[in-house]
Amino acid sequence: MTEHRSPLQLFVRKLEQHVPLEETDRREIAKLPFKLRTLEASTYITREGDSPDYCAVLVSGFAYRQKLTGQGARQIVSLHIPGDALDFQQLFLNVSDHNLQTLTRAEVAFIPRESLLELARTNPRVAHGILVWTLIEASIFREWVLNVGRRDSRTRMAHLLCEFAVRLEAQRLANEHQYELPMTQEQLADVLGLTPVHVNRTLQTLAAEGLITRRRRRLTIPDWEGLREVGDFNARYLHLQRQDGARPELSDDLNRAA
Amino acid sequence: MTEHRSPLQLFVRKLEQHVPLEETDRREIAKLPFKLRTLEASTYITREGDSPDYCAVLVSGFAYRQKLTGQGARQIVSLHIPGDALDFQQLFLNVSDHNLQTLTRAEVAFIPRESLLELARTNPRVAHGILVWTLIEASIFREWVLNVGRRDSRTRMAHLLCEFAVRLEAQRLANEHQYELPMTQEQLADVLGLTPVHVNRTLQTLAAEGLITRRRRRLTIPDWEGLREVGDFNARYLHLQRQDGARPELSDDLNRAA
DNA sequence: CGTACGTTTGATCTTTCTCAATAATGGTGG
DNA sequence: CCACCATTATTGAGAAAGATCAAACGTACG
Numbered sequence: 001m002t003e004h005r006s007p008l009q010l011f012v013r014k015l016e017q018h019v020p021l022e023e024t025d026r027r028e029i030a031k032l033p034f035k036l037r038t039l040e041a042s043t044y045i046t047r048e049g050d051s052p053d054y055c056a057v058l059v060s061g062f063a064y065r066q067k068l069t070g071q072g073a074r075q076i077v078s079l080h081i082p083g084d085a086l087d088f089q090q091l092f093l094n095v096s097d098h099n100l101q102t103l104t105r106a107e108v109a110f111i112p113r114e115s116l117l118e119l120a121r122t123n124p125r126v127a128h129g130i131l132v133w134t135l136i137e138a139s140i141f142r143e144w145v146l147n148v149g150r151r152d153s154r155t156r157m158a159h160l161l162c163e164f165a166v167r168l169e170a171q172r173l174a175n176e177h178q179y180e181l182p183m184t185q186e187q188l189a190d191v192l193g194l195t196p197v198h199v200n201r202t203l204q205t206l207a208a209e210g211l212i213t214r215r216r217r218r219l220t221i222p223d224w225e226g227l228r229e230v231g232d233f234n235a236r237y238l239h240l241q242r243q244d245g246a247r248p249e250l251s252d253d254l255n256r257a258a
Numbered sequence: 259m260t261e262h263r264s265p266l267q268l269f270v271r272k273l274e275q276h277v278p279l280e281e282t283d284r285r286e287i288a289k290l291p292f293k294l295r296t297l298e299a300s301t302y303i304t305r306e307g308d309s310p311d312y313c314a315v316l317v318s319g320f321a322y323r324q325k326l327t328g329q330g331a332r333q334i335v336s337l338h339i340p341g342d343a344l345d346f347q348q349l350f351l352n353v354s355d356h357n358l359q360t361l362t363r364a365e366v367a368f369i370p371r372e373s374l375l376e377l378a379r380t381n382p383r384v385a386h387g388i389l390v391w392t393l394i395e396a397s398i399f400r401e402w403v404l405n406v407g408r409r410d411s412r413t414r415m416a417h418l419l420c421e422f423a424v425r426l427e428a429q430r431l432a433n434e435h436q437y438e439l440p441m442t443q444e445q446l447a448d449v450l451g452l453t454p455v456h457v458n459r460t461l462q463t464l465a466a467e468g469l470i471t472r473r474r475r476r477l478t479i480p481d482w483e484g485l486r487e488v489g490d491f492n493a494r495y496l497h498l499q500r501q502d503g504a505r506p507e508l509s510d511d512l513n514r515a516a
Numbered sequence: 517c518g519t520a521c522g523t524t525t526g527a528t529c530t531t532t533c534t535c536a537a538t539a540a541t542g543g544t545g546g
Numbered sequence: 547c548c549a550c551c552a553t554t555a556t557t558g559a560g561a562a563a564g565a566t567c568a569a570a571c572g573t574a575c576g
Binding site for chain 3: 442443444454455458460462
């Protein structure tokens with residue numbers, strides 16, 4: 001069980017959640033060279049315009065991707081939890097189109113670009129995993145466009161809190177709908193396209209409605225069904241069921257129900 | 259030059275814009291079986307929850323992806339022009355997370371899922387092309403999150419008009435910053451997360467500033483530089499330069515400048 | 517030539533932003 | 547352990563962007 005102590009363990013687990021891997025695949029991934037670094041909160045990992053030569057995998061802590069408008073407004077376009085690959089993008093595109101930054105102090109495994117590319121070239125299941133992962137990320141972006149474009153602040157916030165809970169729980173990093181929200185209200189505002197002031201008021205509203213409880217950054221969701229409803233949240237877009245090579249044509253209605 | 263008459267010609271051209279293909283690749287793609295259908299405007303190609311067995315490629319006309327909130331508000335999450343593959347998503351994910359709909363009357367080539375999967379399995383350059391395509395789409399989604407989350411209506415609209423112009427011109431479907439905008443103001447509103455009324459007023463503002471000219475749906479951009487500026491538009495996120503296997507380390511600054 | 521759909525306009529309302537001040541909180545050096 | 551500082555959270559009041567509602571106007575098309 002050596003690889004269970006590997007910093008890439010969570011990464012493998014997440015990959016496996018999406019596509020079936022074999023023991024040899026796990027071993028090959030575990031054998032990838034990498035450098036483990038501990039980064040302080042708010043450290044840039046990649047900047048827009050960079051062409052880094054590594055693929056970063058988040059081992060512990062949190063990170064986000066962020067873009068700035070010409071006027072300096074910031075939008076956080078994705079949030080990342082331990083086990084997430086942060087840089088598949090840079091494996092195949094020449095120039096980064098966004099900034100990648102740690103949210104909290106974080107451990108990041110930097111895998112040399114060429115090593116991972118080589119593995120993807122020789123191991124079709126790993127390549128498949130990367131593609132599926134990318135497709136799921138794209139699906140999350142679509143939901144965020146919807147969230148920011150068409151939901152009011154209360155719904156938008158509730159939706160985000162639900163998404164974060166489900167993603168953490170899928171990675172077994174939280175349970176009982178309770179977790180540490182690793183960001184300031186200003187960062188929350190940049191995720192949701194709101195102002196910090198309004199985020200504060202929106203959180204108070206949700207708390208007053210009994211949908212969430214806050215103590216410092218600790219968030220509890222005493223009424224999951226209620227928050228889910230208010231947040232118009234349906235986890236389908238997270239594609240949490242494993243994407244097997246052969247799709248379960250026979251259980252289509254099962255999928256539909258989920 | 260038989261394949262130049264193939265309905266998939268634009269598709270191949272776009273794929274080639276992103277990754278290098280060889281003559282054999284082009285031939286293999288041209289040999290893919292498909293059914294060509296002409297669909298009326300507003301026809302659903304795929305619905306959320308579906309698991310279709312084909313991959314749709316847009317041959318002519320326009321299409322979009324759309325999601326609905328529980329309250330019935332609609333958000334268009336992407337726009338598609340001739341040559342775009344609409345369904346790489348469904349090749350690898352079990353269940354669709356959004357609706358795919360024609361915008362105008364359109365010709366769509368339906369390629370059987372298994373045929374394309376098989377080609378991707380046996381031809382690494384095609385597989386690579388699919389991955390790069392998916393990554394670029396993800397980049398566009400990120401820009402849309404920024405656009406909807408952090409730009410005001412005027413900027414947002416100008417940005418969209420610029421993006422559409424550049425994408426059409428990259429596919430040689432328009433030039434001289436002039437094109438037919440294939441959608442109603444209500445649909446534009448659903449793209450931008452605004453109301454139709456406000457879209458109308460925003461278009462009038464841009465026209466009054468001399469940044470665009472409208473005659474019916476025909477859009478002309480007499481002051482490209484001005485519109486680009488107002489729209490805070492930088493085409494980097496479209497990743498239009500070809501993504502060659504080996505990245506041009508030596509011309510990094512060229513890329514930076516672009 | 518009438519009907520349906522899309523566009524335009526005006527008036528009013530609401531959500532969210534802005535600005536500004538105050539209050540917690542956490543970390544740091546003494 | 548305490549005082550101080552920087553950051554973050556909270557509150558209030560007023561402003562603004564964009565939404566809503568409702569009507570009128572165009573245009574295409576059968």
